[in-house]
Amino acid sequence: MSYDYAAMVALADPTRRKVFELVADRPRSVAELTRVLPVSQPAVSQHLRVLREARLVRAEARGASNIYHVDPQGLASMRAWLDRMWDDALDAFKQEIGSAKEQAR
Amino acid sequence: MTAVIKPAPVRKSVKVGAPIERAFDIFTTGLGRWWPRSHSIGKSPIASAVIEPRAGGRWYEIGEDGSECDWGEVLAWEPPTRVLLAWRIGVDWQFDPKLLTEVDVRFTAIGDGETRVELEHRQLENMGEAAAKAREVFDSEGGWGGLLAAYRSAVETP
Numbered sequence: 138m139s140y141d142y143a144a145m146v147a148l149a150d151p152t153r154r155k156v157f158e159l160v161a162d163r164p165r166s167v168a169e170l171t172r173v174l175p176v177s178q179p180a181v182s183q184h185l186r187v188l189r190e191a192r193l194v195r196a197e198a199r200g201a202s203n204i205y206h207v208d209p210q211g212l213a214s215m216r217a218w219l220d221r222m223w224d225d226a227l228d229a230f231k232q233e234i235g236s237a238k239e240q241a242r
Numbered sequence: 243m244t245a246v247i248k249p250a251p252v253r254k255s256v257k258v259g260a261p262i263e264r265a266f267d268i269f270t271t272g273l274g275r276w277w278p279r280s281h282s283i284g285k286s287p288i289a290s291a292v293i294e295p296r297a298g299g300r301w302y303e304i305g306e307d308g309s310e311c312d313w314g315e316v317l318a319w320e321p322p323t324r325v326l327l328a329w330r331i332g333v334d335w336q337f338d339p340k341l342l343t344e345v346d347v348r349f350t351a352i353g354d355g356e357t358r359v360e361l362e363h364r365q366l367e368n369m370g371e372a373a374a375k376a377r378e379v380f381d382s383e384g385g386w387g388g389l390l391a392a393y394r395s396a397v398e399t400p
Contacts, residue, residue: 149336216366220252223361225278227256230359233276234258234268 147191152176153184157207160194164206251364258357265357266322266349271295274304283331284311293327295319301327312337317344324348332369343368 148154152174159170167185171178185205188194196203258265268275274290282288286305291313294300299316314328327345332338346362 216250216252219363219366222281223252223254223363226276226281227254227359227361229276229278230269231256231258233272234260234265 147187147193150184150187152180153187156181156184157188157193160188160205161207164197164204166199166202166204168202170205251362251366253363254361256359256361257352258359259355260357261355262349262351262357263322265359266325269347269349269359270321270325277303282311283313283337284309293325295321301329314345322349329363341368 148157155174156170159165159173167178167181170185171181174181176184185194185196188205189196189208192208194205195208196205198204260268270293273293277288277291279288282303282305284303284305286307286309288303289306290304292300292302292304294316297316297319299319301313301315303311303313305311312330314330316325317328318324318326325347327347329343329345330338330341332341343363343365346364348360350358350360352358
């Protein structure tokens with residue numbers, strides 16, 4: 138479950154969440170983001186890389202720089218994660234019922 | 243006009259070889275016996291998980307170090323046919339008392355010693371809002387129209 142987890146972990150960092158909120162507000166470049174955040178441009182780039190890997194944002198090339206947009210795939214993946222989690226949980230529940238019945242015999 | 247993100251609920255169904263009372267008991271008071279250890283939000287590895295058997299009861303995990311980490315609470319307790327749980331775990335994987343998603347679990351006896359368990363995890367749209375941590379974003383124009391359409395089709399694809 139490493140991938141879907143990534144979206145949640147990515148947003149756990151407050152600065153990164155701020156980056157995500159700004160990009161969600163409207164598409165922005167690294168330079169624009171750096172201007173409104175109290176961190177360096179390399180740091181902003183690093184946060185964007187994590188958000189990209191978690192598929193929360195995506196980059197679109199415009200001239201020499203990238204413009205970052207929110208990627209809907211990351212939000213969808215959270216639902217997919219829950220979907221799989223309940224599969225695992227109900228499988229385990231069913232097994233527990235089965236083993237409990239065997240013990241009862 | 244406010245655009246609303248509304249992902250489809252997660253729906254699961256499983257048939258188990260136990261009478262309805264037993265199926266309900268193992269699901270609820272026996273949660274700690276079967277809940278996968280990998281599904282944990284605590285800082286310490288999970289030792290057990292608990293659903294307190296009453297409306298208003300807590301739903302939480304216990305770490306190996308004895309620490310407790312809330313997941314939500316029991317909204318409706320109707321043995322042996324239904325338990326409705328609040329799941330208040332956000333996308334940042336933290337308990338968030340302001341976040342409400344619901345896990346509705348229904349038990350139906352089918353024939354001799356078998357029970358169908360139907361689970362629905364819904365109001366996931368609340369989680370989507372928490373994901374953005376910016377409800378105003380969803381209320382603003384800001385180019386979200388196309389995004390929401392893409393999102394909706396992504397989450398509703400079976």
